[in-house]
Amino acid sequence: MKPETLTWTPSPRTGAAEHPDRPEPPAQLRRIFGLFRPYRGRLAVVGLLVAASSLVAVASPFMLREILDTAIPQGRTGLLSLLALGMILTAVVSSVFGVLQTFISTTVGQRVMHDLRTGVYSRLQRMPLAFFTRTRTGEVQSRIANDIGGMQATVTSTATSLVSNLTAVIASVVAMLALDWRLTIVSMVLLPVFVWISRKVGRERRKITTTRQGQLATMAATVTESLSVSGILLGRTMGRADSLTKSFTDESERLVDLEIRSSMAGRWRMSVIGIVMAAMPAVIYWAAGIVLGAGGTAVSLGTLVAFVSLQQGLFRPAVSLLSTGVDMQTSLALFQRIFEYLDLPVDITEPERPVRLGAVRGEVRFDGVDFSYDDKSGPTLKGIDLTVPAGGSLAVVGPTGSGKSTLSYLVPRLYDVTAGRVLLDGVDVRELDFDTLARAIGVVSQETYLFHASVAENLRFAKPDATDEEIEAAARAAQIHDHISSLPDGYDTLVGERGYRFSGGEKQRLAIARTILRDPPVLILDEATSALDTRTELAVQQAIDALSEGRTTITIAHRLSTVREADRIVVLDAGVIAEGGTHDELLARDGRYAALVRRDGRPAPMGTDISEAPGTDEQRVSLTEPEPAVR
Structure with missing residues (x-):
């Protein structure tokens, strides 16, 4: 949907909009x-x-x-x-x-x-x-x-x-x-x-x-x-x-x-x-x-x-x-x-008569999905047909820019499809009310955002009426309770701006605890461990396993070691599904997935993105403000 009187064009200096057709x-x-x-x-x-x-x-x-x-x-x-x-x-x-x-x-x-x-x-x-x-x-x-x-x-x-x-x-x-x-x-x-x-x-x-x-x-x-x-x-x-x-x-x-x-x-x-x-x-x-x-x-x-x-x-x-x-x-x-x-146009709106789901089973289906970010760029996703049964797990792998994160953004309606449908329990997500979507779908991304508030307040953001016992139980499941308890102020500890008082693995586990507290039936893991060292990744993966139990899980992964147990793995390449199957089936085909596994098993060469290289959390603290991924 395009505005009738407003064209948003970022200014090169200020980022402000240029408006050739100003109202009189x-x-x-x-x-x-x-x-x-x-x-x-x-x-x-x-x-x-x-x-x-x-x-x-x-x-x-x-x-x-x-x-x-x-x-x-x-x-x-x-x-x-x-x-x-x-x-x-x-x-x-x-x-x-x-x-x-x-x-x-x-x-x-x-x-x-x-x-x-x-x-x-x-x-x-x-x-x-x-x-x-x-x-x-x-x-x-x-x-x-x-x-x-x-x-x-x-x-x-x-x-x-x-x-x-x-x-x-x-x-x-x-x-x-x-x-x-x-x-x-x-x-x-x-x-x-x-x-x-x-x-x-x-x-x-x-x-x-x-x-x-x-x-x-x-x-x-x-x-x-x-x-x-x-x-x-x-x-x-x-x-x-x-x-x-x-x-x-x-x-x-x-x-x-x-x-x-x-x-x-x-x-x-x-x-x-x-x-x-x-x-x-x-x-x-x-x-x-x-x-x-x-x-x-x-x-x-x-x-x-x-x-x-x-x-x-x-x-x-x-x-x-x-x-x-x-x-x-x-x-x-x-x-x-x-x-x-x-007057900015709101592209993603709630329908006049939204569908409200009571108990959500968690089946997710992509039905002939195409997606483009704008008319100028080519399609990011083309002809995606996938079904993740309730309680099942899907892993999406592929090279950078293949559309993995974009695919995950379509489920909670961070973007709407250009063509086709994304269905939750057989209902197009565009027909659902926002409350149902927010209640049904939880997202844990690589870039964890924490408010400049206490640990408890950050966790309660997912469930404002959560009791102290519920918060502690979620932290235990996320393998972070012992660390929080060791802090002088415990759950009252201020996390600092964007959570910089905690390491990458600790922030990630806090995000997982926050999602556990929300208890969504559908879970999206968007490269949740790709920036962590092997030891920290193991602890976070244990927390993710606890979080994923009994939920429909869609995992976007760079490290293939985290998706071997998925019910189904699909390889995206240039926005299309190149191949799909279980880990063993894809290895047996010796196709693109097998090539990715072989690459993932080798040490990162010089010039490789630091997020894919080994090291500790402290060695890989991001020194730039993270931009929301759009590809």
Whole structure:
């Protein structure tokens, strides 16, 4: 399925998407307003508070006029006291209304922020594996942290500021017209020019903001990659720490330049607006004393003071309104980046009426399966027909790039087939609900991922309600309990980022314990021991044997010694099944499998992939961030 308005093309520098068909601003604005629709009741209350506050504030200049023109000249102390008290109450009521509207609008804004964050995160959770193999982690983090964080002012205060200032401007203009329409025309003559300037500044800042957010994403990706455990190991062992620091410094310098440009864009033009508005009272005094006075239509002192007071009150919301317009245009760039992620097509979706299986027997069948990663590359798998009976075991072997891992990814729907079907207990996996798939299929891969949390928390990720006894039993079955118990903090030991406080074999056994705790009827072992030394492999293989007992097992193997006992072994070559049978049958044929066995029995020659060479876990610690396998 292809998106109608979005084409995802990784940028060479940032990994950000290039979007030739961006939505027009009116369409964007409608979508932004749609984010606030669930909270329209609260926003209506804010609107009423804003309107009431503006009307109350406008009353002060009229009471001031009465004080100057009537109460003081005529010595009416009672009226003077009443008007003075009214002005004080006006200030109190305006302040109370202001606090209430700020509380409600901030609450609504934060709820919208929450909706955006969870919406993007939920969308990314549903993206196919291919998306993450071509997108830098830092880019994803930047969209959620920097872009949504950058919109906070817009969604929490800008909307309220817009309504508040617009209401204040309208109320002030109406009041000014009521006092003297001629002075009002003098005050408003330059307003269209100010609006034009602010719109131009807003467009300029929007362009800079788009570039700035891309630069923030680049820096986030650099930090994520170079300051991870693997990144530090790689940088230091390659002697590149200084060059990495210099590269980060250069990226930071570019960000400094963009931040300055963003802050200063249109600053002088907006300052001119402020200067002109600040000078307007003098213009009004001049117009009242010279122009209007010469025409015989003098303005009373009270009216003039009240008008200037209103005008001064008008300038603040007017300038704020123009600045809000600039900020809103700037924030459109941030909204656009978030909408890009929200609009990403989700290829793997749950059917409208999914099938839910109760007890899963575990039969897996590949029925005429073809698979291609995209239209440009050739087929990775072609015409795969395989059946693994419930409780049976299948081993898939073959050279690198033959499609072994891809075949295993089709069962839990990490990818969907291009043609044919993958069936679980006779039901196409595309027709099953996600919960059934997750409950039925467990995966143990070569690259074990552990969270930066305690051992117990990592194991409970498979079963949140697991008891301590269940966790310990799973660890015993995985041959890792004794080691955990020997640690000072036992099961409360922090595993460190990506589990780097444990060796490769220990991490693998923790992953096996985690899968045992989940207890899936179908087990996929994706080269689970290929990066381990022989001694560690033996311990892990014992754990795998315990895990595999009574389950349907599909093993993707590089080391053929781990698959000799499989019920059936198939050899993949260039995406097709070259041959299949038991270990003894395939050896007797003296075909490709026999050739692989002979190669597997020889010492690895110079230049062989280190993951296939002998050695200890410590000698073969991966020094690069592992990329998800896609072949």
